[in-house]
Amino acid sequence: xxxxxxxxxxxSDSVRIASMIEIVESTHRAHPVCAVFSAMKGVTDTLLFxxxxxxxxxxxxxxxxxxxxxRSQETCRALCTGDLxxxxxxxxxxxCVELGQLLHGVDLVRECTPRTLDLIAGFGERLSCTIxxxxxxxxxxxxxxVDARTLIRTDETHGNAMVDFAASYDLIRAQLAGRPDDEVQxxxxxxxxxxxxxxxxxxxxxxxxxxxxxxxxxxxxxxxxWTDVDGVYSAxxxxxxxxxxxxxxxxxxxxxLSYFGAKVIHPYTMIPAVERxxxxxxxxxxxxxxxxxxxxxxxxxAQTITGIASIESVALVNVExxxxxxxxxxxxxxxxxxxxxxxxxxxxxxxxxEHSICFVVRDDDAERAAKALRDEFARELHQKQIERVAxxxxxxxxxxxxxxxxxxxxxxxxxxxxxxxxxxxxxAIAQGSSEMNISFIxxxxxxxxxxxxxxxxxxxxxx
Ligand code: ASP
Ligand code: MG
Numbered sequence: 001x002x003x004x005x006x007x008x009x010x011x012s013d014s015v016r017i018a019s020m021i022e023i024v025e026s027t028h029r030a031h032p033v034c035a036v037f038s039a040m041k042g043v044t045d046t047l048l049f050x051x052x053x054x055x056x057x058x059x060x061x062x063x064x065x066x067x068x069x070x071r072s073q074e075t076c077r078a079l080c081t082g083d084l085x086x087x088x089x090x091x092x093x094x095x096c097v098e099l100g101q102l103l104h105g106v107d108l109v110r111e112c113t114p115r116t117l118d119l120i121a122g123f124g125e126r127l128s129c130t131i132x133x134x135x136x137x138x139x140x141x142x143x144x145x146v147d148a149r150t151l152i153r154t155d156e157t158h159g160n161a162m163v164d165f166a167a168s169y170d171l172i173r174a175q176l177a178g179r180p181d182d183e184v185q186x187x188x189x190x191x192x193x194x195x196x197x198x199x200x201x202x203x204x205x206x207x208x209x210x211x212x213x214x215x216x217x218x219x220x221x222x223x224x225x226w227t228d229v230d231g232v233y234s235a236x237x238x239x240x241x242x243x244x245x246x247x248x249x250x251x252x253x254x255x256x257l258s259y260f261g262a263k264v265i266h267p268y269t270m271i272p273a274v275e276r277x278x279x280x281x282x283x284x285x286x287x288x289x290x291x292x293x294x295x296x297x298x299x300x301x302a303q304t305i306t307g308i309a310s311i312e313s314v315a316l317v318n319v320e321x322x323x324x325x326x327x328x329x330x331x332x333x334x335x336x337x338x339x340x341x342x343x344x345x346x347x348x349x350x351x352x353x354e355h356s357i358c359f360v361v362r363d364d365d366a367e368r369a370a371k372a373l374r375d376e377f378a379r380e381l382h383q384k385q386i387e388r389v390a391x392x393x394x395x396x397x398x399x400x401x402x403x404x405x406x407x408x409x410x411x412x413x414x415x416x417x418x419x420x421x422x423x424x425x426x427x428a429i430a431q432g433s434s435e436m437n438i439s440f441i442x443x444x445x446x447x448x449x450x451x452x453x454x455x456x457x458x459x460x461x462x463x
Contacts, residue, residue, distance in 0.1 A: 002031040003220050005189065005211035008041035009228040010285040011128050014078035017135060023226065023288055024184060025141055034176060034185040034218065036148075036211040037132055039124025040075070043068060044190070044204070047099075051120045054106040061103050069096040072127050079135035088134040092127060099123045114158035118191075119199045122149075125188035125207070133186040143184040148210055151175055151217075152192035154200045161192055161200035163213060165272065168192075172217030187214060208266040212280070216272035222279040225265055231282045231293030232257055232264050235308040239448045240455045246307060247291065248299040250403050253306045254280070256437050260309030260399040270295070299403070304411065305458045306402035308451055314346060315366030315393040316427055316441055319373060320356035323385025330380075331357055337376040343369050347397060347439055349430045358428050360441065363393055395427065396447040399439040400454060406435040416440075418457035419450055 004027065010020050027033055038044075050064035072092045080088045102120055106112045112120075129145055136143035152168045154161030176185055189207025192200045202209045208225055215223040231245040232254065249257070251270045258267045264282055273280055273295070280295040299306075324330050331350070334357060338345060347360040361369050370391045380386040405411045412431065415438055419426060427441040442450045 001034055001218055001220050002027055003034050003036065003211055003215040003218065003223045004226060005036040005207060005223065006038065006226045006285065007207065007228070008038040008043070010226050011037055011039075011132065012041035014075045016285070017075065017079060017132060020226070020285055021132075021136055021139055021141065023285060024136070025139075027224075028141065028182075028184060032179075032181040032183075034187060034214060036187045036189045036207055036214060037125065037129050038189050038207040039128050040071065043071075043124035043127070044121055047121050047124055048117065050103055051106060051112045051117055054103045055110060055112040057107060057110055059107075061107070062100075065096065065100050065103060068099075068123075068127070069093070072096070072131060076131050076134070079131065080138045082138070084134050084138050088131060091130050091134075095123060095127055095130065115156075115198065118158045118201045121201055122188070122191035122199055125190050129186050129188045133184075136184055136186065141184055142180070142182050143186050144179070146175065146185050146187045148188045148191050148214075149193035149197075149199060151187065152202075152210065152213055153195055154192045154202070156194050156198065156200065158200060160203040161194075163192070163202070163209075164195075165213070165216070167195070168213055169217040172214055176214070176218060203266070203268070205263070205266045206268075208269040209271075212269045212272045212278070215278050216276045219276065220278060222281060223273065224281045224283050225269070226283045226285045227264060228284065228286055229264060229282075230284045230287055230290045232295075233307070234459060235451050235455050236310065240308075240451050242455060242459060242461075244459075245290070246293050246301065248294045248296070248301050249306055250299040250301075251295060251297060252434075252436060253299065253401055253403055254295045256399065256401045257307050257309050260311055260397065260401070260437075260439075264293075265295075302404070303458070304402065304404055304408065305400055306404070308454050309399050309401060310447060310451060311346065311397040311399075312444060312447065313363040314360050314395050314397055314441070315363045315369075315391060316358055316360055316395055317366065317369050317373070318356055318358040318388075318390040318392070319377070319386060320388060320390065321380070321384065321386035322355060323380065323383070324356075325354045327385065333376060334359075334373060337372055338369060341368060341372045343372070347428070347430050347441075349428050360395070360397060360428070363395075366391055366393055392427065394444045395441050396444045396450070397439055397441055398447070398450050398454065399437055401437050403436050405438070412438050414457055415454055418453040422449055422453050424450055424453070
């Protein structure tokens with residue numbers, strides 16, 4: 001069996017859905033197919049926005065709901081025919097009525113709990129898969145709609161639920177193994193449920209993760225992630241002219257690259273794949289003949305570095321002062337406080353003089369982080385053990401990634417020479433001891449220059 005996943009841009013309208021169906025059909029001639037789908041592009045954002053509107057009593061959510069239903073019905077009419085057209089139209093309408101009732105409830109109580117938000121957010125996948133399964137049948141491809149809430153068990157961490165793999169694999173096998181070979185399984189991405197049947201979601205862009213959980217449950221050899229780019233690039237092609245598609249990378253490189261901005265695949269996707277040694281392949285629905293990027297345990301890539309990624313809109317918080325030297329517990333208190341404030345740290349660096357600890361957070365969290373730490377260390381600040389909690393905003397993290405960097409001297413020299421040669425100032429540096437990621441901070445306006453300088457230093461001729 002083949003597991004294929006199509007993202008929101010691959011099912012954004014009837015034309016894209018029709019070409020997606022052709023791709024599924026040609027795979028289906030050789031293998032049974034289980035296909036996982038996202039909501040149509042933009043629908044999840046609209047649902048979340050509508051829920052927020054309803055929670056503050058803004059009637060705008062009614063228009064939002066109408067847009068979603070109209071777009072769904074229009075797509076359905078372009079793809080379905082005969083009795084199935086009527087049945088699909090009614091199914092879409094029923095889903096939208098249920099969604100409308102939920103939003104109305106949120107409007108009445110003027111609050112939207114994370115649990116309700118998860119239920120609302122999942123309608124995008126339920127709608128897209130209802131349309132897709134019936135569109136396949138109308139084109140002569142037998143297909144069955146499968147609600148992933150019957151396949152994936154999670155805890156109740158709404159918005160980003162933790163998967164119970166053992167229970168999910170049992171459910172997946174029970175529901176999907178042993179189905180007729182000629183029937184395409186059309187599985188809703190992103191959504192899951194607790195053991196008491198409460199709807200949850202796997203986090204934004206979680207459909208990739210759905211696909212790898214389903215693939216692991218079915219013990220397939222390979223999972224195809226179909227998206228709208230040719231694969232994972234050596235750097236963001238919007239900023240780096242010589243960027244090229246990487247034919248092969250390792251799971252760990254994929255995880256690092258996807259975390260640091262090359263948002264081709266959700267980083268959690270690799271977890272079940274690593275465990276079961278399943279090959280992932282990134283493919284392009286707009287260019288189905290391109291070979292894409294293969295992701296496996298051991299990539300045969302021989303380049304010194306694999307890729308360069310970046311995260312924009314970050315801020316650097318610097319806690320500094322002579323009194324911190326040799327004082328135990330400062331770092332512990334600092335990061336515990338950030339955890340209590342639910343602020344995620346993206347990068348940490350402390351020089352061995354212990355004069356300062358600096359860390360990087362999302363720019364949106366920066367003011368809150370600085371304020372919390374000024375409060376946490378009020379006594380130390382007053383006694384001048386800590387001189388200041390300083391903030392620098394609108395920065396960019398650049399991360400140089402590759403498993404082949406490990407144990408090889410001179411790489412960071414080349415990275416920083418390249419950046420130094422064009423006169424850029426680096427504000428902080430971090431390298432984990434896994435030696436597969438060297439990260440540094442530059443002002444946001446220097447992003448393009450920094451990415452190009454490093455890319456050119458390692459890939460002088462482009463590909
Ligand atoms: N529809 C969900 C989202 O937009 C999941 C996905 O697209 O993978 O986050
Ligand atoms: Mg998406």
